[in-house]
Amino acid sequence: xxxxxxxxxxxxxxxxxxxxxxxxxxxxxxxxxxxxxxxxxxxxxxxxxxxxxxxxxxxxxxxxxxxxxxxxxxxxxxxxxxxxxxxxxxxxxxxxxxxxxxxxxxxxxxxxxxxxxxxxxxxxxxxxxxxxxxxxxxxxxxxxxxxxxxxxxxxxxxxxxxxxxxxxxxxxxxxxxxxxxxxxxxxxxxxxxxxxxxxxxxxxxxxxxxxxxxxxxxxxxxxxxxxxxxxxxxxxxxxxxxxxxxxxxxxxxxxxxxxxxxxxxxxxxxxxxxxxxxxxxxxxxxxxxxxxxxxxxxxxxxxxxxxxxxxxxxxxxxxxxxxxxxxxxxxxxxxxxxxxxxxxxxxxxxxxxxxxxxxxxxxxxxxxxxxxxxxxxxxxxxxxxxxxxxxxxxxxxxxxxxxxxxxxxxxxxxxxx
Ligand code: NAD
Numbered sequence: 562x563x564x565x566x567x568x569x570x571x572x573x574x575x576x577x578x579x580x581x582x583x584x585x586x587x588x589x590x591x592x593x594x595x596x597x598x599x600x601x602x603x604x605x606x607x608x609x610x611x612x613x614x615x616x617x618x619x620x621x622x623x624x625x626x627x628x629x630x631x632x633x634x635x636x637x638x639x640x641x642x643x644x645x646x647x648x649x650x651x652x653x654x655x656x657x658x659x660x661x662x663x664x665x666x667x668x669x670x671x672x673x674x675x676x677x678x679x680x681x682x683x684x685x686x687x688x689x690x691x692x693x694x695x696x697x698x699x700x701x702x703x704x705x706x707x708x709x710x711x712x713x714x715x716x717x718x719x720x721x722x723x724x725x726x727x728x729x730x731x732x733x734x735x736x737x738x739x740x741x742x743x744x745x746x747x748x749x750x751x752x753x754x755x756x757x758x759x760x761x762x763x764x765x766x767x768x769x770x771x772x773x774x775x776x777x778x779x780x781x782x783x784x785x786x787x788x789x790x791x792x793x794x795x796x797x798x799x800x801x802x803x804x805x806x807x808x809x810x811x812x813x814x815x816x817x818x819x820x821x822x823x824x825x826x827x828x829x830x831x832x833x834x835x836x837x838x839x840x841x842x843x844x845x846x847x848x849x850x851x852x853x854x855x856x857x858x859x860x861x862x863x864x865x866x867x868x869x870x871x872x873x874x875x876x877x878x879x880x881x882x883x884x885x886x887x888x889x890x891x892x893x894x895x896x897x898x899x900x901x902x903x904x905x906x907x908x909x910x911x912x913x914x915x916x917x918x919x920x921x922x923x924x925x926x927x928x929x930x931x932x933x934x935x936x937x938x939x940x941x942x943x944x945x946x947x948x949x950x951x952x953x954x955x956x957x958x959x960x961x962x963x964x965x966x967x968x969x970x971x972x973x974x975x976x977x978x
Contacts, residue, residue: 631667634708753787755907780857
């Protein structure tokens with residue numbers, strides 16, 4: 562393996578191997594958990610607007626269903642690969658187990674460029690994907706959701722197609738639907754809000770006064786903008802820097818997150834904002850702040866820049882922002898990490914609430930969703946923190962230990978090994 566760059570899926574396997582070793586996991590359980598339970602490769606013919614039929618390649622990977630039906634989003638992306646989908650399906654398995662919701666893990670994807678497709682083409686592709694996989698999904702089998710470049714409208718088309726094939730209305734087959742079709746209140750900012758609840762727990766552990774804390778957020782999209790708005794609005798923390806793919810802005814006295822969002826919507830970026838100075842994404846990472854939130858992409862904090870991080874806490878709203886080498890550097894430097902599949906599990910947790918509400922056809926007020934989310938996230942954080950303190954391992958390894966232990970227990974009880 563020396564000098565070989567690991568693929569995303571190989572990274573998940575390596576992370577699992579570390580936890581398996583510490584847990585003295587039975588070899589048979591470890592072997593089952595290293596690979597997906599099932600994967601489906603499909604070809605989807607779609608009539609394009611110009612009359613031609615184009616065939617798209619799609620996947621659905623069901624990684625493990627020991628704890629319940631599989632759960633995982635669907636990505637529409639030109640660079641999609643089966644390797645990434647496998648990795649994300651594995652992470653979904655650990656994420657659902659870490660927050661203790663009764664789901665296994667899965668992920669789906671279609672290789673396509675949604676930005677270059679018309680609404681009609683996207684609808685036919687969405688329906689075609691469901692036509693190809695519908696016998697393998699279902700409210701008790703595998704429940705998709707939105708992910709990169711898919712959205713509530715696409716979920717609505719997919720739910721409709723599945724319902725037509727079944728012959729009855731079946732909202733619980735998919736989450737992240739529009740509110741009018743059985744979506745849950747509180748789904749919009751659920752990922753950031755869940756992250757916020759873990760930050761509150763971490764701050765209590767680290768003795769950080771959040772009302773006086775400074776925050777830098779990399780990535781000003783769904784996750785990043787919402788964490789800035791919530792941290793400022795609910796906790797009173799000072800958002801000193803935010804960024805997007807074009808660069809960042811800094812104001813030591815604090816930015817107004819809603820005004821920054823407004824500006825991003827008007828101009829396409831946060832940069833060149835009159836009430837702040839520009840800074841680069843790399844400079845943002847090195848700011849002396851209490852909390853750094855990577856909320857953009859994977860592999861942002863690496864061996865090359867980890868030693869420059871001066872934050873007390875890194876709250877990983879993005880998936881995979883920190884490489885394994887950087888992890889060790891940060892741990893040795895005493896930087897506290899809330900690992901991705903714990904920090905950003907609020908989205909899937911409210912997806913679970915959506916499924917529950919669909920199953921009994923009764924809908925909760927937003928306040929109830931927030932309270933239940935808070936309880937789930939706080940408990941998950943404390944479970945992982947206890948494991949980390951007890952075993953003297955970093956929070957990421959601890960999160961794996963918690964998750965893998967739960968999945969392994971379900972497998973044993975079922976008699977799979
Ligand atoms: P998004 O597309 O809404 O926002 C992404 C933001 O990152 C944009 O502002 C973009 O300009 C910025 N960005 C892109 N490249 C960048 C770069 N090189 N440097 C700085 N900023 C850059 O996406 P999102 O839904 O907010 O997702 C962000 C991350 O959070 C992803 O890793 C995603 O997997 C993770 N996540 C999101 C959710 C969710 O519910 N939205 C749930 C779990 C995990």
